[in-house]
Amino acid sequence: MQGEHAIAYASRSLTETEKRYAQIEKEMLSIVFSATKFHRYIYGKEVKVYNDHKPLEQLFKKSLLSAPMRIRKMMIRLQWYDITVIYRKGKEMQVSDTLSRAFLQTENQHSEFDRQxxxxxxxxxxxxxxxxxxxxxxxxxxxxxxxxxxxxxxxxxxxxxxxxxxxxxxxxxxxxxxxxxxxxxxxxxxxxxxxxxxxxxxxxxxxxxxxxxxxxxxxxxxxxxxxxxxxxxxxxxxxxQKQQPAEPLKPTPTPDLPYSFVGCDLFDFESKKYLLVVDYYSKYIDVAPLQFENAKAIIEALKPIFACHGIPVKLRSDNGPQFSSNEFKKFCASIGIESETASSKNSRKEPLGLS
Structure with a gap:
C-alpha cells in the first residue's frame, strides 16, 4: 500500500497443514508470503507491516532465540527485509480484510516451515x-x-x-x-x-x-x-553448599608506647567473674577478680591497674552494658581515656580476639 491506497495485492489459501498452525504462526506466515510476493517492491527499503495480532508486534522486538521454532524459521526468511511490524486493530484494516476474501487456491500442499x-x-x-x-x-x-x-x-x-x-x-x-x-x-x-x-x-x-x-x-x-x-x-x-567467606581479620596496629592502648573484657573461670586487661604494645596481661559484674566494680578493679602501669590513652572494650554505661564513660572522660567499643557478637573485632 502507498498511503491508504492499495497498489497491488496477493492472497492464497492455507494448506491442510497450515490450517493447524497456531494463530500467531498463521499471522507470521502471512507476513512471509507478502514479503516474498512483493520482493521487488520492498527489497532494500524500510517497510511498515500492519497486523491485527498484537503478540506478533512484541515478538519482533525480542531476540531470534526467544521465538518458537517454526516462527524462528519464518523470521530467518525475513532477514532480507527491513520491516517494522505495527499492531493495528482489525476493524481499522478494512482494505486488507476485504481483499483477503478473494484468495487463490494453493496448488502446493507442502509447507517449507513444517519439517518437524x-x-x-x-x-x-x-x-x-x-x-x-x-x-x-x-x-x-x-x-x-x-x-x-x-x-x-x-x-x-x-x-x-x-x-x-x-x-x-x-x-x-x-x-x-x-x-x-x-x-x-x-x-x-x-x-x-x-x-x-x-x-x-x-x-x-x-x-x-x-x-x-x-x-x-x-x-x-x-x-x-x-x-x-x-x-x-x-x-x-x-x-x-558454598559458604559465605569469612571477613578477613583486621589486626590493630601496634602502638608506639607501652600501655598507651589497652583492651579489657570479662570472663568466667570456675564460676567466678574476672576482668582481663591486655596491653596492645607488650601483650602484658592483668587479671582482677570481680565481686559484682557492674560498672562500679569494673572501675574499682581498673584503678589499681592504672596506678601500677599508668593511665592509657585509649581503652577498647565490647558493647556490654557495663562498658557502655554513663558511669563508665564518665570515669574514662574524667581521667582522659578515650573509650572505644567493638561488637560483642564479632570476636574477631574485639581486643586481641577475646570474647
Missing amino acids: EDMINMLSVSIDKYAEIKSPTQTELSALHKVIIDGWPDTRSETPVEVRPYWDSRDQLSVLDGIIYKGLRLVIPPSLRGNMLELIHKSHLGMSKCKQRAREVMYWPCMNSDIDSMVINCTQCNEY
Missing part, C-alpha cells in the same frame, strides 16, 4: 520422554492449547483462569506435534513437574546449575521458585 523432524532433533530430549510428555499435554493443557491455536485475547482478564500464568509468555508459545513449546523449550504438564524436578536435582548441582539445566529444555510457570524450594529443602545440598 529437523526441529525435534534440536531438542535434548529422548524419544521416550517426548512421547511421555505428549500424552498428558493433551489432557492437562488443553485450555492453553486451544488459546494458542485460536489466538490470544486482547486482555489478560479475557483468558481462562488456568491459562493466565502463561500470559507474559504468549508471544513465545507454539504447538508442534501435540506438544506446547516456549521457544525451544517444552512446556511441562502439571502431573510431570515433580518428576522433572527430581531429574534436574538428581546430581545435586546446586541452585544455579539446576536452574541452568532446566532452562535449556523445559518450562512451566514459577519453575524457578519450585527449583529453589527443592534445593533449599535438600539436606545434602545444604551440607555442601
Whole structure:
C-alpha cells in the first residue's frame, strides 16, 4: 500500500497443514508470503507491516532465540527485509480484510516451515520422554492449547483462569506435534513437574546449575521458585553448599608506647567473674577478680591497674552494658581515656580476639 491506497495485492489459501498452525504462526506466515510476493517492491527499503495480532508486534522486538521454532524459521526468511511490524486493530484494516476474501487456491500442499523432524532433533530430549510428555499435554493443557491455536485475547482478564500464568509468555508459545513449546523449550504438564524436578536435582548441582539445566529444555510457570524450594529443602545440598567467606581479620596496629592502648573484657573461670586487661604494645596481661559484674566494680578493679602501669590513652572494650554505661564513660572522660567499643557478637573485632 502507498498511503491508504492499495497498489497491488496477493492472497492464497492455507494448506491442510497450515490450517493447524497456531494463530500467531498463521499471522507470521502471512507476513512471509507478502514479503516474498512483493520482493521487488520492498527489497532494500524500510517497510511498515500492519497486523491485527498484537503478540506478533512484541515478538519482533525480542531476540531470534526467544521465538518458537517454526516462527524462528519464518523470521530467518525475513532477514532480507527491513520491516517494522505495527499492531493495528482489525476493524481499522478494512482494505486488507476485504481483499483477503478473494484468495487463490494453493496448488502446493507442502509447507517449507513444517519439517518437524529437523526441529525435534534440536531438542535434548529422548524419544521416550517426548512421547511421555505428549500424552498428558493433551489432557492437562488443553485450555492453553486451544488459546494458542485460536489466538490470544486482547486482555489478560479475557483468558481462562488456568491459562493466565502463561500470559507474559504468549508471544513465545507454539504447538508442534501435540506438544506446547516456549521457544525451544517444552512446556511441562502439571502431573510431570515433580518428576522433572527430581531429574534436574538428581546430581545435586546446586541452585544455579539446576536452574541452568532446566532452562535449556523445559518450562512451566514459577519453575524457578519450585527449583529453589527443592534445593533449599535438600539436606545434602545444604551440607555442601558454598559458604559465605569469612571477613578477613583486621589486626590493630601496634602502638608506639607501652600501655598507651589497652583492651579489657570479662570472663568466667570456675564460676567466678574476672576482668582481663591486655596491653596492645607488650601483650602484658592483668587479671582482677570481680565481686559484682557492674560498672562500679569494673572501675574499682581498673584503678589499681592504672596506678601500677599508668593511665592509657585509649581503652577498647565490647558493647556490654557495663562498658557502655554513663558511669563508665564518665570515669574514662574524667581521667582522659578515650573509650572505644567493638561488637560483642564479632570476636574477631574485639581486643586481641577475646570474647
